[in-house]
Amino acid sequence: MDQEDIAHVRRFNRSLTRRIGALDESYLGRGRPLGQARLLFEIGPDGCDLKSLRDRIGLDSGYLSRLVGLLVEHGLVDLDSDPEDGRRRRATLTAAGLDEWRAYDELSDGFARSLLAPLDPARRQRLVGAMREVERLVAAASIELDPVSPESTEAKACLASYVGELEGRFENGFDAAKSRPRGPASQPPRLFLIARLEGRAVGCGALYDFDASAGEIKRMWVAPHTRGLGIARRLLDALESEARGAGMKRLLLDTNRSLTEAMTLYEKSGYRRIARYNDNPYADFWYEKMLG
Amino acid sequence: MDQEDIAHVRRFNRSLTRRIGALDESYLGRGRPLGQARLLFEIGPDGCDLKSLRDRIGLDSGYLSRLVGLLVEHGLVDLDSDPEDGRRRRATLTAAGLDEWRAYDELSDGFARSLLAPLDPARRQRLVGAMREVERLVAAASIELDPVSPESTEAKACLASYVGELEGRFENGFDAAKSRPRGPASQPPRLFLIARLEGRAVGCGALYDFDASAGEIKRMWVAPHTRGLGIARRLLDALESEARGAGMKRLLLDTNRSLTEAMTLYEKSGYRRIARYNDNPYADFWYEKMLG
DNA sequence: CCATATATCTGACTTAAGTCAGATAAATAG
DNA sequence: CTATTTATCTGACTTAAGTCAGATATATGG
Structure with missing residues (x-):
């Protein structure tokens, strides 16, 4: 592994970090802090219990409890006990929450689209292919x-x-x-x-x-x-x-x-x-x- | 551009975000908040004037002033006036600052290395090639x-x-x-x-x-x-x-x-x-x- | 039933990160 | 020389994000 390969990986990380930061920025455009936005998005149309949310995003239980509380307060999320395990609580999106979720989904889609749209079809396919390759090989490296x-x-x-x-x-x-x-x-x-x-x-x-x-x-x-x-x-x-x-x-x-x-x-x-x-x-x- | 291409780009973004987050985490390991770490790293071995730092990272002038102040306080950075323009100030790393910079540089290198190391040479080359392709095409899309x-x-x-x-x-x-x-x-x-x-x-x-x-x-x-x-x-x-x-x-x-x-x-x-x-x-x- | 583990919640904190309105000093246009 | 612009600094804020120590209620193994 020579220094030049490493330099390439570093440049790649840098340039992608900046670009992906732009997606976060666009999330902020809906007037909600990133933490809440991400949480709302992760709960998703099917709902989700808090435990698995915690596992997925890795939040302190107290912090999560408060964040979800805020979403409930804003009328975006409902919280009920899990019928199978009374300790657990399930978060589901209200109608308003679902609208917001769709808006975030649109933002993500639009962001992806903005990467592909300016390219001609051949380059578009090359980009998607290269992304898939990077993803697979990065996964391979993390085995x-x-x-x-x-x-x-x-x-x-x-x-x-x-x-x-x-x-x-x-x-x-x-x-x-x-x-x-x-x-x-x-x-x-x-x-x-x-x-x-x-x-x-x-x-x-x-x-x-x-x-x-x-x-x-x-x-x-x-x-x-x-x-x-x-x-x-x-x-x-x-x-x-x-x-x-x-x-x-x-x-x-x-x-x-x-x-x-x-x-x-x-x-x-x-x-x-x-x-x-x-x-x-x-x-x-x-x-x-x-x-x- | 079909929905599947968009889904691929989104998956790519997600998986890369997580991975790049890991690099930030490793920066935190040196006991310095991310903002300061990034600033120190951006100043770099050659030094840099505050104006161009501000342009590069996009910080509020007051906030930047204070962040640099902290680095000066910790003996990592020296601050002098630019001889060519008395309004500007140049930040340069002290010996201790340079050591820290090297440590961060090592972390970035190590992170890149950890992506490449587990792969056999052929896959390594494929990964570097695919990363370069993604970078170029993403650049192309942002023209x-x-x-x-x-x-x-x-x-x-x-x-x-x-x-x-x-x-x-x-x-x-x-x-x-x-x-x-x-x-x-x-x-x-x-x-x-x-x-x-x-x-x-x-x-x-x-x-x-x-x-x-x-x-x-x-x-x-x-x-x-x-x-x-x-x-x-x-x-x-x-x-x-x-x-x-x-x-x-x-x-x-x-x-x-x-x-x-x-x-x-x-x-x-x-x-x-x-x-x-x-x-x-x-x-x-x-x-x-x-x-x- | 009891001891223990698990999932969540509440209260009391800390810290990072950033904003905004001036103040100050040096450069620059006229 | 004067007015204006530019780069930085200072003080006074706000907000997000997160930590930690219990409290509470429910499950689970024996």
Whole structure:
């Protein structure tokens, strides 16, 4: 990463900050402080309970209570108890509040429009495309890997998605029980990693012991909407580095012919096809990589 | 421009706002309110006079005075009168101020680095490229066209750059006096347009009367660092629309063989090669367009 | 039922950020 | 030299934004 790349990112941040500040300014044009405006906008046409508002915008509970109070006072918001949990309170927009919400929505739309309008169609498409690219790659950069227990809710949720997907993709469906790694029955993995994007699990991968000097990679999965961000690559790298740290000399893995992206990844990462080394009924190809 | 494009721009704004907010947070980590931190950072290693600070950040003069006062009090900034204009005051960083400036600079660098670091080199390049594209296109969208007097300082500055460039590009140099449009001596243009990017003139173009039913486009120029943003196209469109409004049926223009981008633009915009219609010694090609 | 946790509210604060009306001193136009 | 403009400063304000320590009422696990 050279200094010039960094300078570009900094310039980008600066120029965007200024521009986005302009959106805030336009919000102020409705004579309401930014905090209240944002809150009103976040409550939205469907309403919202205060707890989730607090989580989303990150406000002190006392402060939030007062801000909502002001909106109620101005006749923009109604506040009732949540029927399911008497401690919680739900905020919903009144008719006047909904009008205001629409006005803010219009401002945001108008702002976006003002970025696109002066451009010819070709440049417009390029801008939208570049924005999407920036967004995706910035998301990719904010992925975090965390070791978790394979028994944790998060791990189980990932595995369920993994199984669900294989069921759909494999010609004969998939039954997780038949694809256990060998060794002592239901041997736990040495490391189970979760990939998180803004706190939500969007991928997983596990490293198992195979024999005294080898490990096995299994349960590699990435949520469909986050593919192409290099998450699988990072999971694989992290698992390999753990394997090296544990003194393993060799890594094994198997895969199904329908998982073409996975096979591409393995081959790019230095895995080479070998003969069948297990009796996994879902495996079509077997790979190994010597750890240097 | 469809609703989906707008939704993309809005999502982009939202996700970037959050991320850029994180940079502000990191600035706060040095125990100084954001206003002071930004001011210190803007003063920079070379110092700066208060007037230009005010223009750049847009602060109330009283407020700025007090903010700088605080920085002086904390031993971070020195304040002296400008030797050239006794009303102005120059702020310069003390040794301690410079250390602080470096710390903020490091934070910005670190922030940029944290966006790039988790990515593999290919994705890193894609991110930097996409950021540059967004920046350029957003700049393109914020270009504004203004009619000005051809005698104004801005117009003269543009024309000077235009002449300077032609001198360099034409095989036999360029003398503006020899390339006057025909008609009553030094006839003023019907419309002289300036293209502005963030207040600075980065391009120009003029529409002259040629005869009772035709106009002539001349003095089309775009600053080198802003080429590729579609500025010339927008200037040309605006001049044509003025010509239509004035009842002109036909537009003429001439150009030199070395101005290849210009020729491409004219041809894409519907201009067709015609025979020589004037005695401009620098012209190699002549074009016309019928206004529909 | 009890202890504890959770969601919200209230009161009493602090601080940042900014506005506005002059005052002051230096530059500039005539 | 005088009137006006310009750049900055000072004093007196306002408002937004946020923090913190309880108080209160409701859920939840045992």
